Amino acid sequence: MSGPTPAQRARASIRSGAHTGHTSGLADEHVQGNVVILPASWANDFLRFCQRNPKPCPVLAVSEPGDPMLPALGHDIDIRTDVPRYRVWQHGELVDEPTDIGALWQADWVTFVLGCSFSFEQALLQAGVPLRHVAQQRNVAMYRTSVPTNAAGPFAGPLVVSMRPMRAEHAIRAVQITSRFPQVHGAPVHLGNPSLIGIGDLQQPDYGDPVDVLDDELPVFWACGVTPQAALAQAKPPICITHAPGAMLIADPLNSHIAAL
Template sequence: MAQAARESAGKVRERIRRGLWTSHTSGLADEHVQGNVVILPQSLAGDFLRYCQRNPKPCPLLAVSEPGEFNLPSLGTDIDIRTDVPRYRVWRHGELVDEPTDIMPLWREDLVSFVIGCSFSFEQALLEAGLPLRHVEQGRNVAMYRTSIATDAAGPFSGPLVVTMRPLRASAVIRAVQVTSRFPNVHGAPVHIGDPTLIGISDLARPDYGDAVEVMPDELPVFWACGVTPQAAIQQARPEFCITHAPGAMLITDLLNHQLASF
């Protein structure tokens, strides 16, 4: 991963496109904005757009394509949404049926692509502020959990808020809030700090997605809204057909993280 982290966004996408990288993207091209991906038929795109607008914390929109458009020029000159995600998820009637590394054979002219901000993009700022991130140090995917917090429904889309968790020493938590508050387009400040049972998480050692990391006795678990939230909503909505990224396997864009800072 260290070698890949030194590569440009374009070089990393090229490796992904060639099938040379099929894992999570935490720490890759770390100066660049990463995005969660949801691809839906045009008939559901309006409802999903409203879902994102009503839930901006977990679903901050970075780009929305025209139907059938697989290039996203506002995010990168050579991006092809059909090949540039390390691993996709294919859903039929709300059930996960496949996890391919390329969706060219599945592409349709009625598909609309949504790219949603990802907390991987504020990790660079946390690291630069001297706040260590255990999952990055250990080369793991970030831990993600479904919570008891309901999102605001739109059309058939509803479901629980999904969060990421990063353990931090109590003395670092205020600084983490300050740093991430500058990045509302990639989830912004934490939604919860401390006792996970208060948001419906019973066991931090068993994340719903990603990899568990240990929370040390002198640390607090800190939770941020997560762009995997739409996948929980898709399971509720049960669309006939849908494609997403696999949790942690993001689209890496040409945008720089500092460009998204609000102050």
């Protein structure tokens, strides 16, 4: 008999209400996911939006309508209790940040879990590629770009990217490493001159914290899981639940198991 995995232990702590904050560094060999919950009448358009924008919206799992369980990511996962903190959106407005959504749950809700860059960041660090925002314990810097997503029904909006400054040799290594992880945003979408994707000032991110880019470094940009949140803000469904920023779902699969190569 083996004991619970780090993912199971972390979820138990979250489910009990003991852990209500960020999940960065928690059970860090396990896949973490962005969470989006929508009524079934909105879910099909959202799934098509994800299919058409796989780099920002890589779908790890979709629940059965009304079923709060996600057996593909862990037999015991109950999405009503297993995220540390949720955000409740009504018509695109943030209305609450509860730690449990059991009282809100509706019989037609569908849960989407999308891949997250935490998985490839662990692989980068293990390969000796330094990540300044991790070393400085900040959130990664994120930017709305001039690159449009491919629309589906009411879902549209700009591609949002995360940026990590790197020396060229590490940028090249990072392309190699993140190409192995198509389920968690995959290879970068851009590197070098930020104005080519409509970013005016790297020191003014739209989300997260600014981070220095040194003279011998390039900014390297990856498609970001905030992209679907920007599309949700534009589509304004009557109700939508997401995770709170940084407070992800911790799933059973290991990061090392989702590598393509």
